[in-house]
Amino acid sequence: xxxxxxxxxxxxxxxxxxxxxxxxxxxxxxxxxxxxxxxxxxxxxxxxxxxxxxxxxxxxxxxxxxxxxxxxxxxxxxxxxxxxxxxxxxxxxxxxxxxxxxxxxxxxxxxxxxxxxxxxxxxxxxxxxxxxxxxxxxxxxxxxxxxxxxxxxxxxxxxxxxxxxxxxxxxxxxxxxxxxxxxxxxxxxxxxxxxxxxxxxxxxxxxxxxxxxxxxxxxxxxxxxxxxxxxxxxxxxxxxxxxxxxxxxxxxxxxxxxxxxxxxxxxxxxxxxxxxxxxxxxxxxxxxxxxxxxxxxxxxxxxxxxxxxxxxxxxxxxxxxxxxxxxxxxxxxxxxxxxxxxxxxxxxxxxxxxxxxxxxxxxxxxxxxxxxxxxxxxxxxxxxxxxxxxxxxxxxxxxxxxxxxxxxxxxxxxxxxxxxxxxxxxxxxxxxxxxxxxxxxxxxxxxxxxxxxxxxxxxxxxxxxxxxxxxxxxxxxxxx
Amino acid sequence: xxxxxxxxxxxxxxxxxxxxxxxxxxxxxxxxxxxxxxxxxxxxxxxxxxxxxxxxxxxxxxxxxxxxxxxxxxxxxxxxxxxxxxxxxxxxxxxxxxxxxxxxxxxxxxxxxxxxxxxxxxxxxxxxxxxxxxxxxxxxxxxxxxxxxxxxxxxxxxxxxxxxxxxxxxxxxxxxxxxxxxxxxxxxxxxxxxxxxxxxxxxxxxxxxxxxxxxxxxxxxxxxxxxxxxxxxxxxxxxxxxxxxxxxxxxxxxxxxxxxxxxxxxxxxxxxxxxxxxxxxxxxxxxxxxxxxxxxxxxxxxxxxxxxxxxxxxxxxxxxxxxxxxxxxxxxxxxxxxxxxxxxxxxxxxxxxxxxxxxxxxxxxxxxxxxxxxxxxxxxxxxxxxxxxxxxxxxxxxxxxxxxxxxxxxxxxxxxxxxx
Numbered sequence: 001x002x003x004x005x006x007x008x009x010x011x012x013x014x015x016x017x018x019x020x021x022x023x024x025x026x027x028x029x030x031x032x033x034x035x036x037x038x039x040x041x042x043x044x045x046x047x048x049x050x051x052x053x054x055x056x057x058x059x060x061x062x063x064x065x066x067x068x069x070x071x072x073x074x075x076x077x078x079x080x081x082x083x084x085x086x087x088x089x090x091x092x093x094x095x096x097x098x099x100x101x102x103x104x105x106x107x108x109x110x111x112x113x114x115x116x117x118x119x120x121x122x123x124x125x126x127x128x129x130x131x132x133x134x135x136x137x138x139x140x141x142x143x144x145x146x147x148x149x150x151x152x153x154x155x156x157x158x159x160x161x162x163x164x165x166x167x168x169x170x171x172x173x174x175x176x177x178x179x180x181x182x183x184x185x186x187x188x189x190x191x192x193x194x195x196x197x198x199x200x201x202x203x204x205x206x207x208x209x210x211x212x213x214x215x216x217x218x219x220x221x222x223x224x225x226x227x228x229x230x231x232x233x234x235x236x237x238x239x240x241x242x243x244x245x246x247x248x249x250x251x252x253x254x255x256x257x258x259x260x261x262x263x264x265x266x267x268x269x270x271x272x273x274x275x276x277x278x279x280x281x282x283x284x285x286x287x288x289x290x291x292x293x294x295x296x297x298x299x300x301x302x303x304x305x306x307x308x309x310x311x312x313x314x315x316x317x318x319x320x321x322x323x324x325x326x327x328x329x330x331x332x333x334x335x336x337x338x339x340x341x342x343x344x345x346x347x348x349x350x351x352x353x354x355x356x357x358x359x360x361x362x363x364x365x366x367x368x369x370x371x372x373x374x375x376x377x378x379x380x381x382x383x384x385x386x387x388x389x390x391x392x393x394x395x396x397x398x399x400x401x402x403x404x405x406x407x408x409x410x411x412x413x414x415x416x417x418x419x420x421x422x423x424x425x426x427x428x429x430x431x432x433x434x435x436x437x438x439x440x441x442x443x444x445x446x447x448x449x450x451x452x453x454x455x456x457x458x459x460x461x462x463x464x465x466x467x468x469x470x471x472x473x474x475x476x477x478x479x480x
Numbered sequence: 481x482x483x484x485x486x487x488x489x490x491x492x493x494x495x496x497x498x499x500x501x502x503x504x505x506x507x508x509x510x511x512x513x514x515x516x517x518x519x520x521x522x523x524x525x526x527x528x529x530x531x532x533x534x535x536x537x538x539x540x541x542x543x544x545x546x547x548x549x550x551x552x553x554x555x556x557x558x559x560x561x562x563x564x565x566x567x568x569x570x571x572x573x574x575x576x577x578x579x580x581x582x583x584x585x586x587x588x589x590x591x592x593x594x595x596x597x598x599x600x601x602x603x604x605x606x607x608x609x610x611x612x613x614x615x616x617x618x619x620x621x622x623x624x625x626x627x628x629x630x631x632x633x634x635x636x637x638x639x640x641x642x643x644x645x646x647x648x649x650x651x652x653x654x655x656x657x658x659x660x661x662x663x664x665x666x667x668x669x670x671x672x673x674x675x676x677x678x679x680x681x682x683x684x685x686x687x688x689x690x691x692x693x694x695x696x697x698x699x700x701x702x703x704x705x706x707x708x709x710x711x712x713x714x715x716x717x718x719x720x721x722x723x724x725x726x727x728x729x730x731x732x733x734x735x736x737x738x739x740x741x742x743x744x745x746x747x748x749x750x751x752x753x754x755x756x757x758x759x760x761x762x763x764x765x766x767x768x769x770x771x772x773x774x775x776x777x778x779x780x781x782x783x784x785x786x787x788x789x790x791x792x793x794x795x796x797x798x799x800x801x802x803x804x805x806x807x808x809x810x811x812x813x814x815x816x817x818x819x820x821x822x823x824x825x826x827x828x829x830x831x832x833x834x835x836x837x838x839x840x841x842x843x844x845x846x847x848x849x850x851x852x853x854x855x856x857x858x859x860x861x862x863x864x865x866x867x868x869x870x871x872x873x874x875x876x877x878x879x880x881x882x883x884x885x886x887x888x889x890x891x892x893x894x895x896x897x898x899x900x
Contacts, residue, residue, distance in 0.1 A: 227607070232743075283609075306607045397579050438741075441602060471614060
């Protein structure tokens, strides 16, 4: 019998797992995918928002403003990357400038620190590529950018080190409420028992709730499409640029990324099939059309990828973080759309302390270690450190991904780490091998061979993403 | 300090290294793979060498001709070694390398030849809409998996783009028992060599859909490619409604172009030509940075390896000349640019103090033309012309421009005209 079962290992599920690992309790996290952060957390803007947008007093406002501050601690404790970009919200004319004033009002009410109003010219002194048509900006210096996958990895790795169990490829197929515990059926076969259930299933959170009751909300998923510009555009834009928010959300942004790339997007469209992350001509054209309102001379010729992400917008306006009204011990984390990533560090403690009051029933885990070792990015280290590492392991000398300068040792570590992955996509998420200009054209073959060698399997058994996704159909040079 | 460091051990690098070593230079060649020969190793089809050897070889056989000479010359080389940095300080190049055996090292040289080849354009660069399943793969990667590793990427294949690698792979996959449903080309003409259209598609009854493109990629529940949609396009390359066909496939090979790989030059202030997507060079294949030469597919994408060899030999000769005679007065130069009906032209600059009998101009036409004449203008005055008859964007042309026709000032424009 488990004390807690968390369903879903996105950024939110992982942050709750980390928070629960502070207690002496038996905690399990179940993930239907072959990796953490593989649906909603997989594809988003990666921004830690300052708080100019959410309704003052809402959970979105309170938790995201707290979360923004907490990321500074996570940077130190969990070694997640942060890029302190600051942000500009841009207006183009008198009418839009009025909306800036309204946002300023919200910004003040939300007690966002350090905000400023700048004229277009003042802002262009800081960001020369800002569109000439911009007349006024709301500057939000506490806006940051992170690496969402690394946030989930860091939280889950830390949770695992502190005793949480994590199982991937475990799709919850039924939930039964017994007298004082729950039975969770997985993949139509195994059953896990638990006292408490935490539903952090993102876009599937209403379906999971629907297994025991009429869920208190419906997920109405939205899709956002993006372009990725190669990291060689680094410096084109150093701030996050927001247009004015509309009913379609925060609009098409220009967002510098931790590793130097720039994201353009998202578009925003409600979708019927919650998992349909398909890019469209219209969506991509929409991004191009609107991104040029924010910056001049965007280097569209540096596009290396487009993708679509899913947002679990719910029928509630705010985050839904509550216990089920019908079933004591079943908790919802619903409708965690933007600013969900920002709020992630605050959502764990809010749920565990304020909503669940876990401390009243469970003792603190005396061996709890808040620290998580950094993922080593060899070619970003100083020379002295590189020299020392090369002495210890020669495989740091072997470059596998030439575009992003990723070494064989880093890939081996990503395969075997506490939250190791055996898939091409999992390796890419962990070390960025294949995320560069040639998009794996050069290194994918080498990574397949390394995975096969490390696991002692045939390349035919190496997966692209989930367990069924075998890359090759057959071997052609076989002895008959 | 080395006289010359050659980066890349494919056809270009081997030729340049041999050329410089034969003239007594101290040369080091650096190759990232475990073998010399570069991309030729995976090109197991024939058709190589007709120009250089007047004989038809497979890719590995062609490479062997040069690897043998290279080894006989006893030229220094490093395998399995990646160049991770290149900079120049006080007339000396510093090449930073990384490999398993020696970790990170620096090598110094008076001149550097960059022959790093090209990389394949990917789905991301042309933004094909749809899902992101696996089974969408560049043709060159599939070729490597099949010919080097013996791994077949799919059984029901469609190919986007009629570049040579795509055509070669259409035949190759068919011979391995895969079903090849067709090749779509967005242009109204093929982008591959005519002989490849005949020998790889026609001979195997594989349909070629000209003016067609893939408009959507659809994956199944396991994230494997299951379907693609293909539409005819209009003159502006927009899909025409009502022309959509669906193909059930497990693999989409992309043969949508090669891009010179000069990322190694990121830290140097080289001038870039947006047309070739590589650096601008003079007639000696020297960039605006003295002593830095670029040749082969790293400079411009070639259809025939023979031309890579010849170009790289010329680059090697130019390196020798620089090292032997020192720099000329580089301030006296004129620029070359493509005029009517030309996609690009190399070199982009002629240094007047670097005299040769002929300057080799390489270019591609921007459209299919019959009975075309290549005209070279300087200050709007015709200084040279040559009849070419039949030109295609898919086939690189070269002409020899006599040096004595060039005047000492006025920029040059190269054009293609059809005699009316």
